[in-house]
Amino acid sequence: MASEVTEGIEVPWEEGAQLINECTYLFATEIRELEELTLGVTIIEAKAQSPIANTEEDSRPLARLKLGGRPIEQDDTSRVFNLVFDRNHMISYLVSNESYGKYPEPPEEFTGKLFRRFSHSHLLEFTRRTSYATDEYPGVLMHFEIACLNHIVDVICTAPPMISVGNSSSKPTVVN
Numbered sequence: 001m002a003s004e005v006t007e008g009i010e011v012p013w014e015e016g017a018q019l020i021n022e023c024t025y026l027f028a029t030e031i032r033e034l035e036e037l038t039l040g041v042t043i044i045e046a047k048a049q050s051p052i053a054n055t056e057e058d059s060r061p062l063a064r065l066k067l068g069g070r071p072i073e074q075d076d077t078s079r080v081f082n083l084v085f086d087r088n089h090m091i092s093y094l095v096s097n098e099s100y101g102k103y104p105e106p107p108e109e110f111t112g113k114l115f116r117r118f119s120h121s122h123l124l125e126f127t128r129r130t131s132y133a134t135d136e137y138p139g140v141l142m143h144f145e146i147a148c149l150n151h152i153v154d155v156i157c158t159a160p161p162m163i164s165v166g167n168s169s170s171k172p173t174v175v176n
Contacts, residue, residue: 008080008081008082008164008165008166009164009165009166010162010163010164011163011164011165012163013160013161013162013163014160015163016081016083016115016161016163016164016165017112017115017117017163019079019081019165020043020081020114020115020146020163021112021113021114021115023045023046023079023114024045024046024047024048025045025046025047025048025072025148025149026043026044026045026046026114026146026147026148026149027043027044027046027074027148027149027150028041028042028043028095028146028148028150028151028153029042029043029044030042031095031151031153034084035087036087037087037090038084038085038086038087038090039084039085039090039093039155040082040083040084040085041082041083041084041085041146041153041161042080042081042082042083043080043081043083043146043148044074044078044079044080044081044168045074045078045079045080045081046072046073046074046078046149047072047073047074047075047077047078048070048071048072049070049071049072049073049075050070051069051070052066052067052069052070052071053067072149074168076167076168077167078167078168079165079166079167079168080165080166080167080168081163081164081165082163082164082166083146083161083162083163084161084162084163085144085155085157085161086159086161086162088159089138089139089157089158089159090155090156090157091127091131091133091138091141091156091157091158092127092131092155092156093153093154093155093156094123094153094154094155095151095152095153095154096151096152096153096154097150097151097152098147098148098149098150098151098152101147101152104116104118104121107120108120108121108122109121110145113147114146114147114148115144115145115146115147116144116145116146116147117142117143117144117160118142118143118144118145121143123143123154123156124141124143124156127141127156128141133156138158139158139159140158141156141157141158142156142157142158142159142160143155143156144157144160144161
């Protein structure tokens with residue numbers, strides 16, 4: 001990713017979730033452990049850009065197919081969201097290829113659009129069945145999901161993430 005990120009401002013997680021949910025598209029540009037068991041996720045807002053105009057220089061079939069298409073890219077107005085799930089609260093995380101993700105179905109229940117908080121999910125049930133994590137220990141389990149283009153990030157934890165918001169600048173990221 002060839003983008004520079006300006007310093008972000010930490011916001012209450014509910015406000016950060018609302019700002020993320022205002023976005024139309026997201027790219028996950030970095031998913032990594034910042035330190036042992038502390039998960040950092042960087043996501044960038046993406047937007048449909050102006051339609052691709054006819055270019056006489058490129059008459060290849062693929063170029064013709066793209067005519068009129070609106071690329072989804074980050075631009076100078078895109079926001080950058082940095083989420084940190086602290087080691088003291090994180091149980092597990094899962095990163096999935098968005099192409100294989102299923103939209104949650106009943107009895108799963110969540111609030112949010114791209115930043116989802118589940119009150120009931122198959123992943124919460126799986127965690128309870130396959131680990132020692134319960135609502136009693138280490139605490140009430142939470143399931144957060146970030147639905148991005150190309151990636152779905154699911155986190156089971158006992159506290160919401162810290163969220164900071166900034167702006168990006170430089171060359172756009174393009175989804176082909």
